Amino acid sequence: xxxxxxYARYGRRRLMKGAGLAGLAGLAGCIGTGDxxxxxxxxxxxxxxxxxxxxxxxxxxxxxxxxxxMASEIDVWGWDVAAxxxxxxxxxxxxxxxxxxxxxxxxxxxxxxRLQTNLLSGSGAPAVSMLESVDGPSLIDTGSxxxxxxEIEEAxxxxxxxxxxxxxxxxxxxxxxxxxxxxxxxxxxxxxxxDEHDIDPDSIETWADFIEEGQKLPDDQYMLNLxxxxxxxxxxxxxxxxSGEPFLESGEVNIHNEKSLRVARNIKEVYDADxxxxxxxxxxxxxxxxxxxxxxxxxxxxxxxGTLRAELPDTAGDWGVFKIPALESGGPRASNWGGSNxxxxxxxSDEKKTRGxxxxxxxxxxxxxxxxxxxxxxxxxxxxxTYEDPVFDEELDFYDGQPARALFAEVARExxxxxxxxxxxxxxQAIETELQxxxxxxxxxxxxxxxxxxxVAENTDRDLA
Amino acid sequence: MREQRRKDAVWRFxxxxxxxxxxxxxxxxxxxxxxxxxLPQEQFLQFPPRLLPGTAFLDxxxxxxxxLDFVRTIRNSVLIxxxxxLLSLVLCSMAGFAFAKYxxxxxxxxxxxxxxxxxxxxxxxxxxxxxxxxQLDWTNTFRAIIxxxxxxxxxxxxxxxxxxxxxxxxxxxxxxxxxxxFQIFYRIALPTMRSSLAALAxxxxxxxxxxxxxxxxxxxxxxxxxxxxxxxxxxGFQRIYYDQIMVAATLAIVPMVVxxxxxxxxxxxxxxxxxxKE
Numbered sequence: 001x002x003x004x005x006x007y008a009r010y011g012r013r014r015l016m017k018g019a020g021l022a023g024l025a026g027l028a029g030c031i032g033t034g035d036x037x038x039x040x041x042x043x044x045x046x047x048x049x050x051x052x053x054x055x056x057x058x059x060x061x062x063x064x065x066x067x068x069x070m071a072s073e074i075d076v077w078g079w080d081v082a083a084x085x086x087x088x089x090x091x092x093x094x095x096x097x098x099x100x101x102x103x104x105x106x107x108x109x110x111x112x113x114r115l116q117t118n119l120l121s122g123s124g125a126p127a128v129s130m131l132e133s134v135d136g137p138s139l140i141d142t143g144s145x146x147x148x149x150x151e152i153e154e155a156x157x158x159x160x161x162x163x164x165x166x167x168x169x170x171x172x173x174x175x176x177x178x179x180x181x182x183x184x185x186x187x188x189x190x191x192x193x194x195d196e197h198d199i200d201p202d203s204i205e206t207w208a209d210f211i212e213e214g215q216k217l218p219d220d221q222y223m224l225n226l227x228x229x230x231x232x233x234x235x236x237x238x239x240x241x242x243s244g245e246p247f248l249e250s251g252e253v254n255i256h257n258e259k260s261l262r263v264a265r266n267i268k269e270v271y272d273a274d275x276x277x278x279x280x281x282x283x284x285x286x287x288x289x290x291x292x293x294x295x296x297x298x299x300x301x302x303x304x305x306g307t308l309r310a311e312l313p314d315t316a317g318d319w320g321v322f323k324i325p326a327l328e329s330g331g332p333r334a335s336n337w338g339g340s341n342x343x344x345x346x347x348x349s350d351e352k353k354t355r356g357x358x359x360x361x362x363x364x365x366x367x368x369x370x371x372x373x374x375x376x377x378x379x380x381x382x383x384x385x386t387y388e389d390p391v392f393d394e395e396l397d398f399y400d401g402q403p404a405r406a407l408f409a410e411v412a413r414e415x416x417x418x419x420x421x422x423x424x425x426x427x428x429q430a431i432e433t434e435l436q437x438x439x440x441x442x443x444x445x446x447x448x449x450x451x452x453x454x455x456v457a458e459n460t461d462r463d464l465a
Numbered sequence: 466m467r468e469q470r471r472k473d474a475v476w477r478f479x480x481x482x483x484x485x486x487x488x489x490x491x492x493x494x495x496x497x498x499x500x501x502x503x504l505p506q507e508q509f510l511q512f513p514p515r516l517l518p519g520t521a522f523l524d525x526x527x528x529x530x531x532x533l534d535f536v537r538t539i540r541n542s543v544l545i546x547x548x549x550x551l552l553s554l555v556l557c558s559m560a561g562f563a564f565a566k567y568x569x570x571x572x573x574x575x576x577x578x579x580x581x582x583x584x585x586x587x588x589x590x591x592x593x594x595x596x597x598x599x600q601l602d603w604t605n606t607f608r609a610i611i612x613x614x615x616x617x618x619x620x621x622x623x624x625x626x627x628x629x630x631x632x633x634x635x636x637x638x639x640x641x642x643x644x645x646x647f648q649i650f651y652r653i654a655l656p657t658m659r660s661s662l663a664a665l666a667x668x669x670x671x672x673x674x675x676x677x678x679x680x681x682x683x684x685x686x687x688x689x690x691x692x693x694x695x696x697x698x699x700x701g702f703q704r705i706y707y708d709q710i711m712v713a714a715t716l717a718i719v720p721m722v723v724x725x726x727x728x729x730x731x732x733x734x735x736x737x738x739x740x741x742k743e
Contacts, residue, residue, distance in 0.1 A: 110681055110697035117682045121592045123599045124682075282705075288511060311506075 070358060071351040073100045075126035077115065079108040081306070082130055082180075082340060085373040089363035101359055118345070119144035125345035127356035131177050133168040133339045138422035140169075140176045146344040147174040151357050157365045162384045164336055167417030176343060178364050179382035181373075183301035183338035184411035185237055186321040188308070191400055193221065193296040194320075201322045205333075207266050210325045214275035214296075222295045225286070226276035231267060231435040232428040233337075237299075238263040241324060241335035243416040246427045252465035255427060256453035262327055264435060264445035271439045287311055299324055301337035302408045306378040309398060317397055321404045323411060334414035339382065380408060387413070423460045430455040502711040509707050522712065529699075529709040533687060535716065538695040541607070543720050545691060546673045549611045553669045554662060556616045561624025562650050566636065576625070579618050587679060595682050605685040614673070620665050627661040628654060663731030670724055692717045 078086050083105035090101040104126070106114070112135065118125035119142055131139060139145055152158055152175055158166075165179040187210075189201060199213045214223030226234065239246070244259040254260075270276055277295050279286045289295045291312045298304065309316060323333040342364060344356045363369050370381035371389060386392075387409040395401040430452040438448035457464050501509050504519040529535050563569075564576050594613055595604075603609040631654055639649050655662075677693040684690055690698070696717070699710045725732070 105698070107698040107700045109700065110694070113678060114681050117591055117595060117678075121595050121599075123596060124604065124685075284509065284511060284514060 069351050070099065070355040071127070071349065072098065072355075073102070074128060074352055074355050074359065076101055076103045076128040076356075076359070077106060077111055077126045078103065078130040079106050079111050081377040082379065085377040085379055086363065088372050088376060089369045090359070092369065093359055093362050097358075099355060099359075115139075119347070122347050125347055127348045127352040128342055128344055128360060130180075131341045131343040133165070133341060134420050134424060136168045136177065136341070137171060137420050137424075139343075140171045141422050144346050145176045146346040146353055147176055148178060148344065148357065149174045151361075152178065155361055155365065157361070160365060160385045161382050162412050162415070164412075164415040164417045165339065165341070165382045168420045169341060177341035178343075178360050180340045180342055180364050181303075181379035182382040182412050182415070183303055183336050184380065184408045184415055185241075185299065185301050185324050185335040185337050186404075186407060186411060187224075187297050187299045187324055188304060189297040189320050189322070190293045190315070191318050191320050193217075193293045197221075199296075201320060204322060204325055206329055206331070207270065207325045207327060211270060211273045211275060214273065217275070217296060220294070222277035222289075223275035224270070224277070224297050224299060225279055225281070225289070225295050226267070226271060227278055227280050228436060229432070230281055231439070232432040234267060234299075235260075235263055235431050235435060236428070237324070237335040237337050238266065238327065240416060240418050241332055242327065243332070245419045246424070247419055247421055247462070248465050249419075252463045253453050253457045253460070254465040255431065255456065256449040257465070260449045261445055264438060264449050266327055267435060268438055268445055291315060302380040302412075303338060303378060305398065305404075317400050319399055320402050321399065321407055323407065332414065332416075334411040334416075336412070336415040336418070341382075380412065382412070384413060423456070423462075426456050426459050427452075430459075498711055498714055501707065502715045504708065506706070506708045509711075521708065525708040525712045528706075529712050532706075532709065533690070533695055533698060535695060535713055537688060538690050538692055539716060539720070541689060542674060542692040542717075545607050545610055546670050546720075548607075549615065549673045550666050550669045552611065553615050553617050553620055554666060557620030557665065557669075558624045558628075558655065558658065558662065559650065560616065560621045561626075562628050562654055564621065564625040565628035566631070566633070566654075579621055583618050587676075591679055591682055594679065598683060604683055605689055606683075607689070609683050610676070610680050610691070611673075613679075614676075617669060617672070620669060623661065623665055623668075624658070627658055631657060660731040660734040663728040667725060667728055667732050671721070674721060 076086055076090065077083075083103055086103045090103050093099070093101055111130075115125060115129055116139070119139065122144065125144075131145075161179045162182060165182060166175065169175055169177045169179070187201075187204075193199075194201060197216045197218075199216055204210050204213055210223070217223055239255075239260055242259040242262065244254075244257070244263070246253070246255050248254050277289060279289055279295075290298060290308070291314065293315075308319065324335060326333050342360045344353055344360070348356070363373075365383065367383060367386045367389065370383045370386050371391060373379045374381050374386075375391070381387075392405040392409050393403050394405065395403050396405070398404075434443070434448040434452040434455070437443050437451075438445055443451070453464055456462070497514070500516060500518050502525060503522040504515060505521045505524070508515055508519060508521075560579075564572065590613075598604050598609045601609075636649055636653060639653050644652065675693060676691070677697070680691050681694050681697065684694055687695075687698075692713075696710065696713055699706050699713065
């Protein structure tokens with residue numbers, strides 16, 4: 001599902017935890033020979049994995065080969081609203097199939113820690129679980145996630161999803177998860193402030209325009225927030241906007257190229273233009289600054305709407321959205337920030353895998369289900385075929401009548417893919433440090449991206465591109 | 466003389482100023498937690514923050530209780546921590562007594578081997594322990610949380626150091642009077658160790674009370690969660706329920722505070738007791 005800006009994810013504690021888990025991975029390698037069969041159903045007494053009743057009625061489930069036995073019970077893990085969204089599809093699924101789908105809701109990082117341990121130890125993982133795109137490669141690399149390449153090919157659903165989703169889920173040509181929601185980017189803005197100061201969102205095409213319009217605001221109001229500690233998040237969505245890839249396919253570090261430099265320069269220009277506030281994200285001060293319009297715009301993604309609705313209900317109706325400005329005139333204006341998928345743990349029995357896939361396909365590859373989850377919980381579908389639905393053209397009160405979903409759908413279609421890897425946190429860390437030094441005036445954008453690339457190369461044992 | 470007195474007064478003033486500053490630094494987050502537990506989420510997010518308590522405590526509590534039966538979560542934590550503390554006190558004091566007062570082969574190497582386990586971080590033990598528990602079919606049970614840590618190396622060390630102070634002559638005379646070894650331990654040694662046991666009880670209780678990663682992996686269903694595991698479930702993504710988290714955190718410290726108040730006197734003298742030996 002959605003994800004928070006990078007600073008929240010790659011804080012020091014998180015990295016230390018990551019280091020700890022890396023240690024665990026090593027250890028699991030030595031010990032993980034314990035029988036996975038015994039372990040797989042040891043957990044919750046879900047002994048129904050024999051699948052004997054999976055084929056009780058022959059004509060339902062139109063499976064390609066009716067001989068497939070499916071488990072009668074599976075567990076599904078997720079967090080927050082995503083888990084609650086899955087209960088919608090689980091209920092529907094149960095009403096149409098002779099099976100029980102138990103959805104368990106966890107805290108976000110609690111679930112990540114637990115799932116990682118279960119995957120590494122080869123025991124205790126659920127059949128189906130949520131997988132954030134950014135975590136894709138690091139989990140897939142452990143060899144504990146089941147490949148879904150054949151299932152996806154057979155179902156012929158690959159083209160139904162936005163193309164930008166697949167790259168993070170693919171390792172060595174195999175696909176390991178089915179896309180769920182996506183995070184098309186846009187700039188949220190406060191209509192009343194823009195109107196009052198004669199800022200025309202339609203006239204903003206590039207960041208230069210954005211800066212120029214931002215100068216119209218008085219000294220105590222800011223055009224956007226550019227907090228120290230989240231520069232890497234900003235860098236990433238803009239770098240992705242330019243179809244930048246942090247690593248070459250052959251593995252070399254590639255964050256010191258022309259695109260990265262262009263982004264670094266842009267961040268510096270925005271910073272130097274004195275239109276940016278510096279308030280740590282997701283704090284009470286941050287919410288408050290958007291509540292009273294001290295900050296007039298918020299570059300973010302489709303999922304931010306849910307947060308704004310919930311936390312700043314008084315501002316509903318005063319928001320609008322426009323596409324992220326281009327870095328130069330005529331340049332691309334689509335990027336992506338966040339998004340999740342569903343995956344199957346390799347350790348579960350074949351019967352559970354089959355049932356798990358059946359449920360996943362039912363939930364994510366069906367327009368009706370995706371739209372139900374979007375409608376109820378704001379999870380923006382990665383299933384491109386849903387975008388034809390009239391619901392995307394609706395005029396929304398929250399946006400003062402703007403059909404914002406159509407804009408998000410357009411961005412989702414155009415957003416380029418991104419090669420996340422297990423070393424993505426290294427990139428964020430290095431970019432954060434060096435861009436920070438850049439805006440403090442200690443180094444030029446050229447020096448900043450070069451230094452970041454060198455740090456990543458050294459820490460990850462890779463070469464520079 | 467006068468000079469000296471003035472110097473003392475200045476020192477005392479500085480000491481008090483320092484201590485009071487530290488008290489404020491320590492207490493402000495606690496105070497904010499208590500206040501925040503009584504505020505609805507919108508007011509929690511206000512800036513500048515509200516510093517006076519609100520009236521939403523019961524509403525927040527009801528919302529929390531609906532999301533996760535937190536009363537049961539606290540009960541689980543108390544049960545686990547109490548059983549663990551009692552069991553571990555018995556094991557640690559017996560082992561400490563043996564290391565302090567008996568001679569046996571490989572005594573020193575065994576003792577240092579036990580101490581050496583202190584360098585293993587819990588994160589490293591989680592996967593092997595999880596596999597072990599899965600094979601025993603003990604996942605999602607309280608015994609899986611309690612037993613692996615029952616013989617606590619810090620506890621054994623602390624009890625050994627303190628037991629060394631018991632005069633050998635005392636034990637010897639008990640032996641002359643016909644006491645069995647267990648009677649010597651139970652009737653003679655243990656009663657002199659009250660303050661050390663109280664201090665150790667708090668240490669053990671806290672250790673188990675704060676344990677997070679391991680129970681997170683072992684406990685599978687919400688009705689078995691301990692407080693740290695339950696708290697972690699409240700941090701979702703799109704919405705972080707600060708109001709509920711603050712209520713939960715406030716409730717979570719109550720048993721700890723009670724325990725400390727009960728054992729406070731012994732705790733302080735118990736900690737000091739170890740410092741004067743050897």
